Amino acid sequence: MSKVFPLLMLLLSCIVLAQAQHEHHKPANNTGKQQDTSIHFYTGMEDIQMDVPMSHAFSLNLPMSRNGSGTGWLPDASPMYGYMLHSKNWMYMIHGNLFLRYTNQDIGSKGSRGDQKFDAPNWFMLMAQRKVGARGLFHYNVMVSLDPLTEGGAGYPLLFQSGESWKGQPLVDRQHPHDLFSELSVSYSYAFSKKVDAFAYFGYPGEPALGSVAFMHRPSALANPDAPVSHHWNDGTHITFGVATLGVRVDKFKLEGSLFTGREPDENRYNFDKMRFDSWSGRLSFNPSRNWAFQVSHGYVKSPEALHPGEDVNRTTASAIFSLPMRNDNRMNVTTLWGLNKTPGHEGENAFLLEGAWQMKKAAVYTRYEWVQKSVEELDLDPAKYGDALFPVNALTAGVSYDLLNIAKTRLALGGQLSVFFDDKSLHDLYGKNPLALQVYLRIYPGLMKM
Secondary structure, eight states: OTTHHHHHHHHHHHHHHHHHHHHHTSBSSTTOOBOOOOOEEESBSTTSOTTSOOEETTEEEEEGGGBOSTTOBOOTTOOOBSEEEEOSSEEEEEEEEEEEEEEESOTTOOSSSOOEEEEOOEEEEEEEEEEETTTEEEEEEEEEOOHHHHTOTTOEEEEEEEEEEETTEEEEEEEOOOOSEEEEEEEEEEEEETTEEEEEEEETTBOOSOSSSOGGGOGGGTTOOSOOTTHHHHTTTSSBSSEEEEEEEETTEEEEEEEEOOSOOOSOTTSOOOOOOOEEEEEEEEOOSTTEEEEEEEEEEOOOOTTOTTOOEEEEEEEEEEEEEOGGGOEEEEEEEEEEEEOTTSOOEEEEEEEEEEEOSSEEEEEEEEEEEEETTTTTOOHHHHTTOEEEEEEEEEEEEEEEEEETTEEEEEEEEEEEEEOOGGGHHHHOSSOEEEEEEEEEEEOBOBO
C-alpha cells in the first residue's frame, strides 16, 4: 500500500500532462506561433504567473482557500495541502489523504460488536479550472477512493456507526467504503461584479448543497482516519449520483439550491448508479471574516436507504468552521455542527459534533466529541426487546500525529488515537460499558501550500 499514493499521483499527473500537451500544439494567433503551455509544478503560490486563474472554484473574486467539498465554503484562512500544476490557461490542484493503519474498536473486549482490522482509508482529488472570457470560470473535479480495495464491501469497524448495507444486510458498527468514483463534476461561474457571482454545478456523482463541508475536507478532521459517527446526520450526501446546483453569491453571503438523487450509493462501489433527481435542498452560507464560515441548510432526501425504501428523510443542519493561522506554520482549526434527521411518523434524531486540531510545524494534536441519537433501526436492534427508543451515544476521541519525513513535498506522519464511547446502560449487554477504541497509523499526505 505504500506505493498507492505515488502511483495515483502519477496517474492524475498523466491526465493533466495529456491535456496540456493537447494545448501545446494549438497556435496562439494567426502568426502560427505557439504559446508557452508547458506544465509547471509548484507547492507554493508566490511564483505563479498572474494569467493563471488562482481563484475559488466558483468565483473569480474569492480566494481558492475557501474551497470546501462540493460547493461548500471553508474560511479564507484555511490551510491548503496539495500540489499545484499549471499551464498557460489551466490551473490544477492535486490533493489526497492515505492512512495505513491498525484499528481495534473494543480493546477491552467488553462487548460483542467491536472488531479490529488492518486497512487503509483513503481519497484522492484532482481539481482543474480556467478562465472563460473576462468574467467566466470553468472548473471540474475528479475525486476517487480506493476504499473498495482497501476496506472491502463491509468497510471498516467503527462502533455505533450506521448507514448503507452490504450483502443485503445493514452496515452497523462499521463505516461503509466510499465509491471508486466519489466525484466527477463540472461547473461554470460568472462574475457580475467583485461582490456578485452566479454559478451552476453538475455532478455524477457530486455533492448537493446540504450540510457542512464533508469531513474528509475539513481542516479540523484531516488527521483523523475515522468518519464521524454523525456522518449521516450532516454530510452523508457527499457522494450522490446525480446533482444539479444553482447558486448566487452577494458579498459575504451565498444562497444555493440543489436537485439530487436521494438514494445513497448501492453496494457495487465501482459502478454509476441511476440518476433520479427526486430530492432537493437549500443552503445559506455566510463568511463574515477570513476566519469564519457559517452555514444553515435543509433538504428532503427521498428513500436514502435501499433496505428501507419507504422512508424519506427531512434533514436540517447548521455549522460553524473556524481557522486561525499563527506563526511558524502553527494553525488552529475548529468545527462545530448540528444535524437533525426527521422521518415521518418517527421522533427526530439529533446529532452534535465539536472537533478541533492544533497543527504545529511537524506535530498535530486533535480531538472530536459527538453526541448522536441512534434509533433501534439505526443500530439494527430487536424492536420486540428495545421498542422504539432513541439511544444517546457520546463519543470522545483524542489523537496525535508527528511528521517523520518530508520528501518531494509529501509528508509521512506517525499517529495514534484513543476513543471512548459512553453508551446507554440498556446497550451494555452488546457493547459493554464505555468501550474503548485504539488505532495507530502511518499517514501519507501532501505538504502545506504557502499562500
